Amino acid sequence: MTDTFHDRSPADLVAEDHVAGRLYTDPGIFEQEIAMIFERTWVWVAHESELPAAGSFKSTHVGRQPVIVTRDRRGALHTLLNRCRHRGASVCEKPQGLANGFTCPYHAWSYGLDGTLRGIPYPDGYEGVVDKGDLSLRKLRTESYGGMVFATFDDDVEPLEDFLGDARLWIDRFMKQGGGYPIKVLGRHRFKFRGNWKIQLENTTDGYHFPIVHRSWMASVDPETADMMSFMTDPAAVTHALGNGHSVMQMVPEHSDLDADDGTEPLQSRFDPLVRELSRTLDPTRVRRLIRAMHGTGFNLNLFPNVSMSAAFFRVLRPISVDETWIEHIAIGVDGPPGVEAVNRERLRIHEHFQGPFGFGTPDDAEGWDRVQRGARGAPEMPILINRGLARETTGPDGRPTSHVTDETGMRAAYAKWKEMMSDA
Amino acid sequence: MPERTDAPAPIPMTDPRVTRAVELVWREAELLDRKDYVTWNELFTDDGLYVIPVDPTGDDFADTLNMVYDDARMRRMRVTRMTEGYAIAAVDAARTVRTVSRFVPQSASDEEVVLRSAQILIAYKRGNHDIWAGEVLHRIRLSPEGPGGDRITRKVVRLVDSEEAVPAAGFLL
Numbered sequence: 089m090t091d092t093f094h095d096r097s098p099a100d101l102v103a104e105d106h107v108a109g110r111l112y113t114d115p116g117i118f119e120q121e122i123a124m125i126f127e128r129t130w131v132w133v134a135h136e137s138e139l140p141a142a143g144s145f146k147s148t149h150v151g152r153q154p155v156i157v158t159r160d161r162r163g164a165l166h167t168l169l170n171r172c173r174h175r176g177a178s179v180c181e182k183p184q185g186l187a188n189g190f191t192c193p194y195h196a197w198s199y200g201l202d203g204t205l206r207g208i209p210y211p212d213g214y215e216g217v218v219d220k221g222d223l224s225l226r227k228l229r230t231e232s233y234g235g236m237v238f239a240t241f242d243d244d245v246e247p248l249e250d251f252l253g254d255a256r257l258w259i260d261r262f263m264k265q266g267g268g269y270p271i272k273v274l275g276r277h278r279f280k281f282r283g284n285w286k287i288q289l290e291n292t293t294d295g296y297h298f299p300i301v302h303r304s305w306m307a308s309v310d311p312e313t314a315d316m317m318s319f320m321t322d323p324a325a326v327t328h329a330l331g332n333g334h335s336v337m338q339m340v341p342e343h344s345d346l347d348a349d350d351g352t353e354p355l356q357s358r359f360d361p362l363v364r365e366l367s368r369t370l371d372p373t374r375v376r377r378l379i380r381a382m383h384g385t386g387f388n389l390n391l392f393p394n395v396s397m398s399a400a401f402f403r404v405l406r407p408i409s410v411d412e413t414w415i416e417h418i419a420i421g422v423d424g425p426p427g428v429e430a431v432n433r434e435r436l437r438i439h440e441h442f443q444g445p446f447g448f449g450t451p452d453d454a455e456g457w458d459r460v461q462r463g464a465r466g467a468p469e470m471p472i473l474i475n476r477g478l479a480r481e482t483t484g485p486d487g488r489p490t491s492h493v494t495d496e497t498g499m500r501a502a503y504a505k506w507k508e509m510m511s512d513a
Numbered sequence: 514m515p516e517r518t519d520a521p522a523p524i525p526m527t528d529p530r531v532t533r534a535v536e537l538v539w540r541e542a543e544l545l546d547r548k549d550y551v552t553w554n555e556l557f558t559d560d561g562l563y564v565i566p567v568d569p570t571g572d573d574f575a576d577t578l579n580m581v582y583d584d585a586r587m588r589r590m591r592v593t594r595m596t597e598g599y600a601i602a603a604v605d606a607a608r609t610v611r612t613v614s615r616f617v618p619q620s621a622s623d624e625e626v627v628l629r630s631a632q633i634l635i636a637y638k639r640g641n642h643d644i645w646a647g648e649v650l651h652r653i654r655l656s657p658e659g660p661g662g663d664r665i666t667r668k669v670v671r672l673v674d675s676e677e678a679v680p681a682a683g684f685l686l
Contacts, residue, residue: 183676274578275567275577275578276567276578277567277578277580278676278677278678278679279678279679279680279681280678280679280680281680281681282641301601303599303600304594304597304599304600304603307593307594307597307599308590308593308594414678415678419578429576432576433575433576436576436577436578436579437582439578440578440579440580440581440582441587444578444580445580445679445680445681445682446565446580446581446681446682446685447580448590448591448594448600450681451600451602451603451681451682451683452600452601452602453681454602454680454681455601455602455605455681455683456601458639462639
C-alpha cells in the first residue's frame with residue numbers, strides 16, 4: 089500500500105507542531121469525531137443555575153443528539169435523550185422551563201423528569217407486548233463539578249472529576265468572580281459560522297489573534313480595560329496544559345485568583361458610579377471583590393471538547409456539520425441579594441459590548457474563522473501550524489508544558505487529546 | 514407581544530403624521546443598506562435607544578441580555594467601529610437589501626408617532642443569502658420645523674429567530 093496523504097488515518101494527520109487542513113474539511117473525519125469524541129467523552133450540557141428548581145429543564149445537544157437536562161423532585165439532575173421510545177418524536181421543543189414531565193405530542197406517551205415511562209394511552213394494545221419498565225427515555229450519565237453539568241453517552245468513561253483532573257482548581261477559581269456569592273446564568277447569545285468546530289476550539293486559547301482581530305473592540309473601550317487586555321508582551325501571561333486536552337490561558341495573571349488581593353490594585357474608574365451604588369447596601373470589602381471581578385477572571389479555561397470558561401462567560405460549541413458550528417456565549421453574573429442587581433446590569437453591558445452576533449468582538453472572530461474554513465479547502469494536505477512558542481515552552485512540576493499566552497500550547501494540548509481519542513479503536 | 518394589537522380605532526395610513534414617520538423609516542432603511550452609518554446615526558435623538566433584544570417578548574432591556582442595546586454613546590462607538598476600517602467583519606460585510614412594510618400605526622399625535630412594521634432583509638456574502646426577518650418598532654418624534662427634523666427616539670428590532678443561532682453580522686438591522 090502506498091503511503092499517500094489521503095490514505096492516512098485521522099490520527100496520523102496530527103503531529104505535535106501541525107495538523108492537516110483536512111481536519112477542517114473532511115466529512116468522514118467529522119463523522120468519526122461525533123462517534124469517537126462527542127459520544128464518548130464528557131460534554132458540557134448546563135450550569136446548575138439554569139436548573140434552579142424541581143421540574144426545571146433545559147434542551148440542548150450532546151454532539152448532534154438532542155437531549156433534555158432536568159432536575160427531578162428530589163433535586164437530582166438527569167440528561168435524557170429527547171426522543172420518544174415509541175416512534176422517535178421529540179418529547180420537548182421548549183428551550184427551557186418548568187415541567188412535571190414530558191408528553192410526546194404524537195401518541196401521548198408520557199415520561200417523568202427522570203425519564204421513566206409513566207403512561208401509555210389505550211394500553212390494551214400493548215398487553216403482552218411491552219414492559220413499560222423497559223421503555224424509559226434513554227438516560228445519559230450525568231455528573232457535575234462546581235456547578236458545571238456534563239453528560240456522556242459512554243457508561244464506562246472515567247468519573248467526571250477524573251476527566252477534569254487539574255482543571256478543577258481553575259473551575260474553583262473561575263467561580264470566585266461571584267465575589268463570595270454563587271454565580272448564575274444571566275442570558276445567552278447564539279450565533280453560527282460556516283466552519284469546523286475545531287476552529288473555534290482553538291480560538292479560545294489563541295492569545296495571538298487578540299490585538300489584531302479585536303483592534304476594533306480595543307479602540308472602543310476605556311484605557312484601563314484596554315491596558316488590562318494588553319498581554320502580548322507580558323511575560324507573566326502564560327498558557328498551561330492541564331491534561332486530557334484541557335488548558336488555561338492566563339491573560340490577566342493578577343486576576344487568576346481573585347481572592348489574592350493585597351489591596352494595591354486601583355479599581356477601574358469606569359465603575360465609580362457602580363461603586364457608589366453598591367456602597368449603599370454592601371460593605372467596602374464586598375464592593376471591592378465584586379468590582380475587581382467585573383470582567384470575570386483573568387483567564388480562559390478551555391475544557392475539551394465543547395466548553396470554555398472564558399473570563400466572564402461560558403463559550404459552548406455545538407458541531408453541526410464538518411463546515412458549520414453553532415456557538416453560545418452565556419453571560420454569567422452574581423446570584424446575590426437585590427443590591428447586586430446593578431452588578432449584573434453592568435456585566436450584561438460588558439458582555440453585549442464584545443459578545444454575540446452584533447458585538448464588537450464576536451463578528452470579527454467569526455470573519456476570521458470563516459476565512460480559515462474557506463482557505464483550508466486549498467491544499468488539504470498542507471499543514472495548519474500550531475507550533476508557535478514550541479522552542480520556549482517549559483515543563484512544570486506536573487510534567488506539562490507552559491508557554492507565553494500568545495503561544496499555541498493550548499491548541500497542542502487539545503490536538504494531542506483529539507489524536508488519542510481518534511486513535512482508539 | 515408588549516404592544517397592543519387590538520387598538521380600538523385604527524389610525525389610517527393616510528394620516529399625514531403617519532406618512533412622515535413611514536418616510537423616515539424608509540429613509541433609514543436605505544441608509545443602512547448603503548452603510549451610510551454616520552448619516553444614519555443623525556436620525557436618532559440624543560436620548561434615542563436602538564435595541565435588538567434576545568428575548569422577543571419583553572421590553573425590560575436594561576436587565577436582560579440584548580444583541581444590541583445602544584444609547585448615544587454606544588451608537589457613536591458602533592458607527593466608528595463600522596466605518597474606521599479595523600473591524601474585519603465590517604470591512605468585508607455582507608451586501609444587504611431590506612424592505613420594511615406591513616406598517617401598523619400604534620399611536621399618532623402632532624409630537625410623536627409609534628409605528629410597528631415587518632422587516633425582511635437579505636444579506637449576501639460569499640455565495641450565501643441569509644434571511645433576517647423581524648418585527649420592528651419605531652418611536653418617532655415629529656419636529657415642529659417639518660419632516661427634515663423628525664428623529665427616532667426608540668427603535669427595537671425583534672427577530673423571529675432572536676433566541677436561536679443567527680450569523681454574526683457585519684451590518685446593522
